Amino acid sequence: MLEIKELRVGVDGREILKGINLSVRPGEVHAIMGPNGSGKSTLAQVLAGRHGYEILGGEVRYAGRDLLELEPEERAREGVFLAFQYPVEIPGVNTAYFLRTALNEVRVHRGQPRLSAGEFLKLVHTKLKLVEMDPAFLNRSINEGFSGGEKKRNEILQMAVLEPRLALLDETDSGLDIDALRIVAGGVNRLRSAENSFVVVTHYQRLLEYIVPDFVHVLYDGRIVRSGDKSLALELEANGYDEIKGNGGRPAVKAEGGA
Amino acid sequence: MSESSHGSWIDLHREAMRSARPAGPDFLEPLRAAAHARFRERGFPTLRQERWRFTDVSAVAETAWRRAAEGEGETALPLEDLHADPAAYRLVFVNGRFSASRSRLPGAETSFSVQRLSALNDGVLEPAARRMAETAGRTEEPFALINSALAEEGVVITIPDHMAVLVPLEILHYVDGDGIALHPRVVMIVGEQSEALLIESYAGKNGQRYFTNPAADVVVGRGSKLDHYLLQRESASAYHLSYTRATLGREARYRRFALDMGGRLVRHDLEVELDGEGAEASLSGLYMPAGRQHIDHHTTLRHLQPHTFSRQLYKGVLQDKAHSVFNGRIYVAREAQRTDAIQHNRNLLLSDDALADSQPQLEIFADDVRCTHGGTVGQLDQEGLFYLRSRGIGADLARQIMVHAFAGEITGGIGLAPVRELAEAVVNERLGREE
Numbered sequence: 001m002l003e004i005k006e007l008r009v010g011v012d013g014r015e016i017l018k019g020i021n022l023s024v025r026p027g028e029v030h031a032i033m034g035p036n037g038s039g040k041s042t043l044a045q046v047l048a049g050r051h052g053y054e055i056l057g058g059e060v061r062y063a064g065r066d067l068l069e070l071e072p073e074e075r076a077r078e079g080v081f082l083a084f085q086y087p088v089e090i091p092g093v094n095t096a097y098f099l100r101t102a103l104n105e106v107r108v109h110r111g112q113p114r115l116s117a118g119e120f121l122k123l124v125h126t127k128l129k130l131v132e133m134d135p136a137f138l139n140r141s142i143n144e145g146f147s148g149g150e151k152k153r154n155e156i157l158q159m160a161v162l163e164p165r166l167a168l169l170d171e172t173d174s175g176l177d178i179d180a181l182r183i184v185a186g187g188v189n190r191l192r193s194a195e196n197s198f199v200v201v202t203h204y205q206r207l208l209e210y211i212v213p214d215f216v217h218v219l220y221d222g223r224i225v226r227s228g229d230k231s232l233a234l235e236l237e238a239n240g241y242d243e244i245k246g247n248g249g250r251p252a253v254k255a256e257g258g259a
Numbered sequence: 260m261s262e263s264s265h266g267s268w269i270d271l272h273r274e275a276m277r278s279a280r281p282a283g284p285d286f287l288e289p290l291r292a293a294a295h296a297r298f299r300e301r302g303f304p305t306l307r308q309e310r311w312r313f314t315d316v317s318a319v320a321e322t323a324w325r326r327a328a329e330g331e332g333e334t335a336l337p338l339e340d341l342h343a344d345p346a347a348y349r350l351v352f353v354n355g356r357f358s359a360s361r362s363r364l365p366g367a368e369t370s371f372s373v374q375r376l377s378a379l380n381d382g383v384l385e386p387a388a389r390r391m392a393e394t395a396g397r398t399e400e401p402f403a404l405i406n407s408a409l410a411e412e413g414v415v416i417t418i419p420d421h422m423a424v425l426v427p428l429e430i431l432h433y434v435d436g437d438g439i440a441l442h443p444r445v446v447m448i449v450g451e452q453s454e455a456l457l458i459e460s461y462a463g464k465n466g467q468r469y470f471t472n473p474a475a476d477v478v479v480g481r482g483s484k485l486d487h488y489l490l491q492r493e494s495a496s497a498y499h500l501s502y503t504r505a506t507l508g509r510e511a512r513y514r515r516f517a518l519d520m521g522g523r524l525v526r527h528d529l530e531v532e533l534d535g536e537g538a539e540a541s542l543s544g545l546y547m548p549a550g551r552q553h554i555d556h557h558t559t560l561r562h563l564q565p566h567t568f569s570r571q572l573y574k575g576v577l578q579d580k581a582h583s584v585f586n587g588r589i590y591v592a593r594e595a596q597r598t599d600a601i602q603h604n605r606n607l608l609l610s611d612d613a614l615a616d617s618q619p620q621l622e623i624f625a626d627d628v629r630c631t632h633g634g635t636v637g638q639l640d641q642e643g644l645f646y647l648r649s650r651g652i653g654a655d656l657a658r659q660i661m662v663h664a665f666a667g668e669i670t671g672g673i674g675l676a677p678v679r680e681l682a683e684a685v686v687n688e689r690l691g692r693e694e
Contacts, residue, residue, distance in 0.1 A: 049648075051643055073653050079274065088643050093660055093661075098647070102652050141664075
């Protein structure tokens, strides 16, 4: 489904990703962990198509296509979904209108008929239950005045409505209390299937107690330095990232802190 | 342009009017003469004057405009599509002349009055004349003086005390004729504890180059409410220079919304006097110039009494090489303690060649006031655009949604539903959006 080979990405002349290799097959859940500044979010953003990143080398194949050639909306229509770490507030754009417009763009691309307002409402109400959201959110501007937890649930709602084949969750657990985390993870788990794949980017092991991954990768200084199964996450939880920062199974790289 | 040529411009236009012997009550003639003399002293504004440094009116000054010929434009298209509210009473003017067949006036049984300036009854003549003379005598605005000197036709509306007129009163001016100038006048006097809705609409046949120079005198009496809508959809080659003066009494509430879509060069000078304790003014505007359109709002809020309240929100969406100007002046007199005034102007530039100038001007002589202002000029939020696109919404539609949301803050606040729907439709049309 997703094949990343030697991907190198820079921002403002600085190399952030220094050769990423990752293969995700249908139905798999991959967790990408790592300390702050290791490049986890950059990877998620680049896959979703955010502008402002320079592709310095490597390639990304998605469902047989060159993903990096596609515009963000084309990626979304092809089934790529990014749950934002910081969902954007868009005053004046009604959430229901936004969701229906997005869904219909995706449906038209898939050769399905557009949904009427009534059909859409029926669908969205079943999805709202999945993330335990009040239908009143549909009549509010996108994310405007939403709490941190509400914003994250709204991301999962959008995912549930758009039914992507590849979902990228960028620090979806950050800023969530345990109840919200449980709801969000529950929403994700109900969307797991033999066809759908997930890449879960997270700093903490906590989320992975609820969304159990098939593979765990440790990203450090722009490279995947270790890969394993879910036990790797527990190991990191116990020992922290210091050991990886120390040598990381690769020639030691000095951490430059921050960013 | 020299002063003498300004003098000859107004002389020429006044002479043309006099020789045509416009109908009208006698009181207009001394008023015209006085305004003519005052304009002759001042002349047209130039770019060297602070209040006019962004707006070049030399094209108006250098044109010998003409009065529409008798009957000219009578074959203009049906204008129903331009009506803001089908239920409204309306007075329709084509090329500055009243069109009875296109108008719908309240019946004789109503106790409020809607009359043409050129055919005033004695009952309403005196207050209208007094108000017009007062405005002409004190305004410094050149285009207010031109209107006072050359106005032939207009509408005088008087609402008595204790009356709510819930049917909107719409005045539509349509121009179809190259080189025409019109100087229509509106006088709206709302008594005490009353309520009314006024719609001023200006439109013209596209491609026609003409000059619309309206002036409005508005008085909102004690405890009364007036909602005033200005819908400007002139030809993209037209010049529209307007003046409005509104005076609010104690606890009066005046709400105004201005939509500017048309015009080659547009300037609105608006003066609001909050001249009674607890008076409230809420002004909003949306302008969406494209091509080389130039749209200029100059507002002056005079807080003259304690506990007066004003809110201003003007927003612009600029495309191509359009230019907008917003200058918001807030004057707070020494007596006007506890004044609460907020003014915002926000501009969205959709092109690198568009330009928005935004200037606040505060003159505060009272010490216990809340007065804030803000002006922004920016481009579409890239984060928001990416967010929409990342959900499958195409780049063009995402941009339209964002612009629509920006404008929606203004259109969504329009109280009168038909006007709100019309404004939204006009916005959609300008944005090329189908839904």
